[in-house]
Amino acid sequence: MVEDLLMKVLRGLVGVVAVILFLSLNVLFLTWMERKVIARIHVRYGPNRAGPYGLLQPIADMLKLLTKEDIVPEKADKLVYNLAPVVAFLFALLPAAAIGIGSGLIAADVGVGVLYITAVASLSTLAVLMAAWGSNNKYSLLGGMRTAAQSLSYEIPLVLSMIGIVAIVGSLSTQDIVAAQSQTWFGIIPKWFIFYQPLAFIVFFAAVVAEMGRIPFDLPESESELVAGFHTEYSGMKFAMFMFAEYIHFVVGSALVVTLFLGGWHLPVISPMVENLGMLKYLVQVAIFVAKMYVIIFVLMWVRGTLTRTKVDHVLSFGWKGLLPLALANVVITGVVLSI
Amino acid sequence: MRAIRGVVPVIDLLVFLVISALVIAGAVGVVMAERIFHAVLALALSLLGVAALFITLGAEFLAAIQVLVYAGGVVVLFLFATMLTRSDLQLRRPKGDELAPVGAVVFAIIALFYVASSGFVSLGERGSVAGSVENVGKLIFDLGTYAVPFELVGLLLLAAMVGAIFLAKKEEAR
Structure with a gap:
């Protein structure tokens, strides 16, 4: 009993440290990768001064942000203003706990997995609204209101597009969902849910990009009209925390796409080969998962370098009139097929 | 060993007390806050605390729904509506709130009797999959x-x- 409790506490602590470490390393790398990829699309070099290929740029950026002066606007709602970056960072970390990067390699295998993830992910809107209101700035406020409208609109198709998968698997746990995608046709074509639920994949992908607030859905901080949206008034470390939270959303969103639709840590030919290799198996699983995750991340950066920002009314009407009916149709079709 | 074993219920009780304190602090904040925005944030704290209480009772599904619908949906809508109002809007206390503590005490006594007379689920019975x-x-x-x-x-x-x-x-x- 006591030993159980101690093991639980210990496992929880290890999980927390592992999640934060995994996210931090990826976020640091992503800030470099994003600038580099966008630069190549623009036919520029991108960061190339700090370290080989500019790889030390994120560390230089971090040092710069850490040593910057912290400015609090005089008319700000001080308590809310100072609390917002912390809340944003905390709520960004929470969903990652229920995403596994290997079989059993998960911080908390919550029984209601994907529901938990969407629930705590929806909380980050709260932090954005706190920042928007606390800053007492019209650009922040407009950015915050856009965030609220956008994330509420896209949450519905996001949740609906997952129902098909949950109905097929019969479980909400991310571990079970990945396990259900381990089989193959003829040993080569993987039985991933992207093939069973193509419509849901399109809806989910669009909705996830909107929830992340990336181009073409980055109205909350469209710099051409709103300076920087909800974090206009933030500087130094507080600004860094918002950036960090944003990139964590990026990692978590991509990881969620991989978990739900791309078979998680399974790969047709390689996965059966390493099944009996002990510890090495987990290394390969993590490598496969991370590789898939970076494919999604690269596609999203590519999208950012290619597409333009959509108008705010178009974004909202696309969510309600485009994605929502598609998601509902997917639920109905899946329901009918499953009950036959 | 037996001495340590007694620690587990104490930890349970501590967790319960801390979360309950958060819930009540949030609820008091809703009533006492001078700005609407602060009141809504306090409401969010209270609702999240209730979700945490659901988890301690083993009702993960209810907790997730509580967060998704109330903290993530209703509170965001409240904040959204607040942002459409004037930013310097302060809540004015109604006159004659000297009687407010009396009301609070009376309500607390009624609530206590109600809880005591109904089937009170203690933390020891968690792990039931009712939720x-x-x-x-x-x-x-x-x-x-x-x-x-x-x-x-x-x-x-x-x-x-x-x-x-x-x-x-x-x-x-x-």
């Missing part, structure tokens, strides 16, 4: 239990939604 997805689903969709009331509530909400849209549209046309 699991399957059980909630059966309660809602099995015809014998709550299917009809549930559908009626759905119809009521739909009517309220249509009414709200009608009123908003009418305002626009004027």
